[in-house]
Amino acid sequence: GAVVSQHPSRVICKSGTSVKIECRSLDFQATTMFWYRQFPKQSLMLMATSNEGSKATYEQGVEKDKFLINHASLTLSTLTVTSAHPEDSSFYICSASLFPGQLNTEAFFGQGTRLTVV
Amino acid sequence: DAKTTQPTSMDCAEGRAANLPCNHSTISGNEYVYWYRQIHSQGPQYIIHGLKNNETNEMASLIITEDRKSSTLILPHATLRDTAVYYCIVRSFSSNTGKLIFGQGTTLQVKP
Numbered sequence: 001g002a003v004v005s006q007h008p009s010r011v012i013c014k015s016g017t018s019v020k021i022e023c024r025s026l027d028f029q030a031t032t033m034f035w036y037r038q039f040p041k042q043s044l045m046l047m048a049t050s051n052e053g054s055k056a057t058y059e060q061g062v063e064k065d066k067f068l069i070n071h072a073s074l075t076l077s078t079l080t081v082t083s084a085h086p087e088d089s090s091f092y093i094c095s096a097s098l099f100p101g102q103l104n105t106e107a108f109f110g111q112g113t114r115l116t117v118v
Numbered sequence: 119d120a121k122t123t124q125p126t127s128m129d130c131a132e133g134r135a136a137n138l139p140c141n142h143s144t145i146s147g148n149e150y151v152y153w154y155r156q157i158h159s160q161g162p163q164y165i166i167h168g169l170k171n172n173e174t175n176e177m178a179s180l181i182i183t184e185d186r187k188s189s190t191l192i193l194p195h196a197t198l199r200d201t202a203v204y205y206c207i208v209r210s211f212s213s214n215t216g217k218l219i220f221g222q223g224t225t226l227q228v229k230p
Contacts, residue, residue, distance in 0.1 A: 006161075034217055043205070044162070044220040093161050097216060106152065107218055109161035 002028045004096050006110035013084055013117055021079045021113045023050075023094030029074035030096035034107070035067075038091040050077040050094075084117040091115075122206045127225040130200075136193040138224050140206030143187040150209045151182060152218065153191045155202040162205065162220075165191065196228045 003026040013019045023033055031052045036044040048069055049057040056069035066088075068080040077096075081088050095109045123141040130136040142151065150169050154162040166173055166180045168189070173180045179192040193200055205223040209216060 004161075032216075036220075043222050044156075046217060046219060049217060091159070095161075095218070105216075106164040106167060107216070108164065109154075112159070112161045114159070 002026075002096075002098055002108045004030075004094065004108045004110045006092075006094055006113050008113060009111060010114045011116070013115070015085055015117055016083055018080055018082045019084055019115060021081075021092055021094075021115075023077045023079070023096070023110055025075045025096045025108075028096075028098050030077075030098075031074060033071060033077040033094055033096045035069065035077075035079050036093045036095070038093060038112075044093060047079075052077075081115065084115070086117045089115055089117045122208055122221050124204075124206050124221065124224045126222065127227065129227050129229055130193075130196045132198060132228055132230050133195055136196040136200065136226060136228070138191040138193075138204050138206075138226065139188065140191070141188045142206070142208050145186050145208050146210075151180070151186075151189050152207045152209050153178070153180065154205045154207065154218075154220075155200075156205070156223075157199075157202045165204075167209070196226075198228050198230065200226065201228045202226060 005024045007022045033050040035047045038044045047062045050069045050071040052071045058064045071077040091112050093112045095107045097107045099105045150167050152167040153165040156162045166178050168180045182189045203223040203225050
């Protein structure tokens with residue numbers, strides 16, 4: 001199947017700094033990517049939909065100025081956690097589909113990024 | 119998006135079939151049922167999906183009831199490596215994005 005890769009897999013940062021997480025579709029072009037956050041022992045929560053060449057669409061309750069999303073190319077979306085605080089510590093996961101507008105196509109997920117803010 | 123209901127946890131003996139149920143009584147006619155699983159600290163892995171017919175691939179079988187209000191994922195010969203959280207998702211294509219909304223899933227524990 002198609003491959004979605006995230007970088008870094010783990011990151012530790014100091015409170016108040018910003019952290020950038022990359023999500024790449026390695027063997028296909030993705031006009032749409034999705035960003036999720038997962039806290040321990042909880043399910044994945046959709047944060048935003050990343051659209052190539054346009055603004056991201058954020059889910060209700062997600063601060064767009066806190067979680068900056070840039071989708072500048074068909075194979076790369078980035079999530080920047082700005083002014084990170086310990087409560088932002090979480091597992092961040094991205095996904096992409098080969099054909100997001102089609103009814104019958106699966107989404108592929110990255111391996112996730114474990115963010116720890118100290 | 120149609121809501122799904124799954125048991126919180128299930129156990130299965132190694133080598134036996136694991137049958138994971140899912141209720142999705144409010145599913146619409148053009149919505150697909152997708153199954154993913156997540157092994158600890160990894161991204162979700164696609165398993166299978168279907169609309170109304172039963173589906174089978176190298177990983178699992180998906181049985182969807184005729185009224186489409188429920189489905190069952192079958193792992194024919196569970197192994198210890200199948201221990202994971204299994205998510206049943208009804209995929210909506212509103213706004214043409216096809217986003218996946220995850221519920222709480224079923225934690226499957228395969229025991230030796």
